[in-house]
Amino acid sequence: MSLSISDLSIGYDGVAILDDINFNINSGSYLCIVGENGTGKSTLLKTISNLHKPIFGDISFGVSRREIGYLSQQTAVQKDFPATVSEIVATGTLSKGKWYRPFYSKQEKELISWAIEKTNITDIRDKCFRELSGGQQRRVLLARALVGAKNFIILDEPTTGLDPAATKDFYELLEKLNRNDGITIIMVTHDVESAIRYATHVLHLQSDDYFFGTLGEYSQLRKGGADE
Amino acid sequence: MTALELLRFPFVQYALIVSALMAVCASLIGVPLVLKRYSFMGFGLSNVAFMGMAFAIVIDATNSLAIVMPLTVAATILLIGFGNRFKKISGDASLAMITVGSLAIGHFAINTFSMRGNITADVSETLFGGMRLLTLQMPDVWQSIALTAAVIFFFAFFYRRIFAITFDVDFMQATGQRPLIYELLLSAITGVVIAMSMNLLGSLLTASLIIFPALSAMRLFKSYKTVVIFAAIAAATCSLLGILVSILFELPVTTTIILMNITLFLVLLAVDTLRKILV
Numbered sequence: 215m216s217l218s219i220s221d222l223s224i225g226y227d228g229v230a231i232l233d234d235i236n237f238n239i240n241s242g243s244y245l246c247i248v249g250e251n252g253t254g255k256s257t258l259l260k261t262i263s264n265l266h267k268p269i270f271g272d273i274s275f276g277v278s279r280r281e282i283g284y285l286s287q288q289t290a291v292q293k294d295f296p297a298t299v300s301e302i303v304a305t306g307t308l309s310k311g312k313w314y315r316p317f318y319s320k321q322e323k324e325l326i327s328w329a330i331e332k333t334n335i336t337d338i339r340d341k342c343f344r345e346l347s348g349g350q351q352r353r354v355l356l357a358r359a360l361v362g363a364k365n366f367i368i369l370d371e372p373t374t375g376l377d378p379a380a381t382k383d384f385y386e387l388l389e390k391l392n393r394n395d396g397i398t399i400i401m402v403t404h405d406v407e408s409a410i411r412y413a414t415h416v417l418h419l420q421s422d423d424y425f426f427g428t429l430g431e432y433s434q435l436r437k438g439g440a441d442e
Numbered sequence: 443m444t445a446l447e448l449l450r451f452p453f454v455q456y457a458l459i460v461s462a463l464m465a466v467c468a469s470l471i472g473v474p475l476v477l478k479r480y481s482f483m484g485f486g487l488s489n490v491a492f493m494g495m496a497f498a499i500v501i502d503a504t505n506s507l508a509i510v511m512p513l514t515v516a517a518t519i520l521l522i523g524f525g526n527r528f529k530k531i532s533g534d535a536s537l538a539m540i541t542v543g544s545l546a547i548g549h550f551a552i553n554t555f556s557m558r559g560n561i562t563a564d565v566s567e568t569l570f571g572g573m574r575l576l577t578l579q580m581p582d583v584w585q586s587i588a589l590t591a592a593v594i595f596f597f598a599f600f601y602r603r604i605f606a607i608t609f610d611v612d613f614m615q616a617t618g619q620r621p622l623i624y625e626l627l628l629s630a631i632t633g634v635v636i637a638m639s640m641n642l643l644g645s646l647l648t649a650s651l652i653i654f655p656a657l658s659a660m661r662l663f664k665s666y667k668t669v670v671i672f673a674a675i676a677a678a679t680c681s682l683l684g685i686l687v688s689i690l691f692e693l694p695v696t697t698t699i700i701l702m703n704i705t706l707f708l709v710l711l712a713v714d715t716l717r718k719i720l721v
Contacts, residue, residue, distance in 0.1 A: 262613075263612075263616040264615055264616055264618070265612055265615055265616055278618055279616070279617060279618030280617055280618040282615055282616070282617060282618070283617070284612070284613055284616035286610065286612045286613060286616070289610070289612075290479070291477065291478060291479060291608075291609070291610075292609065292610065295477060295609060295666075296477075296659075296660050296663060296664055296665065296666060296669045297605070297609065297664075297665060297666040298664065298665040298666075301605065301665055301666050301667070302609065304612070305602065305604070305605060305606045305609065305610075308606055308614070308617075308619060309614075309617035309618055310602065311602075313603070316598060316599045316600070316601060316602070318602070341664075342664035342665070345658070345664070353714050358613070360612075362617050362619070368616070384520060
């Protein structure tokens with residue numbers, strides 16, 4: 215399981231924000247996408263996640279999209295949604311479930327429990343989503359992403375609006391999933407300092423260029439830039 | 443006359459059955475609509491149905507549903523199904539234009555082209571219902587039984603997907619599912635329910651049944667399943683009580699039902715607020 219991007223152009227209404235994006239990551243990688251506002255990191259992630267059409271180029275996972283988990287930015291609708299944690303996590307199975315089956319199978323229920331345990335939300339599984347803290351809500355959405363995809367997760371600014379402690383908890387959870395369970399992670403983030411130290415690779419977008427490399431190469435580059 | 447004696451009249455029985463069933467249908471589609479911030483959509487679409495009814499009156503159609511239904515379903519699919527995807531005009535503005543525009547066109551059409559005598563009664567009946575609800579026949583009852591069975595089946599069968607498109611369409615899209623199919627399906631059912639309900643209960647009651655039961659249920663319950671079930675039960679109960687009360691005390695029937703729904707909402711809002719203060 216890997217991701218390869220070739221000759222990708224992203225943008226809106228046929229106008230490109232960024233051209234000629236090429237990179238590959240192998241399974242087990244942890245890629246952070248960083249960059250100033252307006253450089254298109256969110257657009258890139260949406261394009262990779264099939265929420266936005268690319269202007270040109272190829273995105274290939276080597277597997278079906280149904281094998282991939284996604285964690286979006288918080289929407290207004292979700293804020294006061296009357297649903298329990300388990301109800302929400304359960305929808306993660308739908309990408310693989312058959313459309314004509316109205317109920318969750320035993321196997322799916324086990325998968326749901328597994329994801330709930332993995333993200334440490336067992337004690338709140340019957341609570342209402344809208345009554346949870348921001349950090350807890352993020353974990354619930356992470357659990358939903360895990361149910362559908364045990365190997366590959368895409369996250370769009372998952373720590374927006376979280377306090378530093380909750381942010382740290384969330385990053386540590388992601389690190390565990392990446393290191394111990396070999397889950398590939400792609401994440402867009404704005405807080406570069408605290409996020410990228412868990413990463414294996416960094417994609418740094420600039421207004422009309424980008425850098426892609428390992429964390430080591432990126433740190434070197436940044437240090438070099440500072441010395442000059 | 444007591445409520446029990448009332449129940450002996452077929453017209454009362456028909457009104458009770460049909461209004462309770464339509465309340466169940468409207469409140470079921472109301473839950474995803476309200477949660478997706480489409481509350482006002484119910485009123486806008488009822489007005490589109492009103493315009494359809496006006497056209498039906500103008501051409502003196504024997505089966506007004508044949509005009510109201512396609513028009514409402516088309517508008518629903520356009521507004522809800524595709525609304526988010528191809529926005530050239532903002533959803534809020536297009537909804538407002540459709541709400542106001544269809545009401546005006548409908549009123550204009552009835553007043554200008556209708557050959558019938560009592561235009562004011564036609565307009566009032568179509569908007570506020572009332573007489574229609576108390577003069578139902580057996581075929582109307584069968585029609586609403588069939589619709590309710592279809593809507594309940596649809597909700598039970600696609601329950602998980604309806605929940606998913608309500609909570610997070612992006613997640614479905616990103617994980618290789620096809621949310622648009624379910625959004626269109628839900629829009630089509632919504633259109634059918636609004637058209638039927640408008641035809642039997644009038645547009646104001648239809649719009650109320652979409653929002654109030656769902657909002658009441660959301661005050662009290664914490665899971666999607668219980669919200670859906672309670673909304674349906676609350677809507678049916680308010681309709682039954684509303685009809686009996688309105689006949690017993692000679693009150694306007696549809697607005698009495700609406701006031702029942704508003705009262706229930708206010709009571710639950712108070713309970714919810716008190717609970718939050720006390721806990």
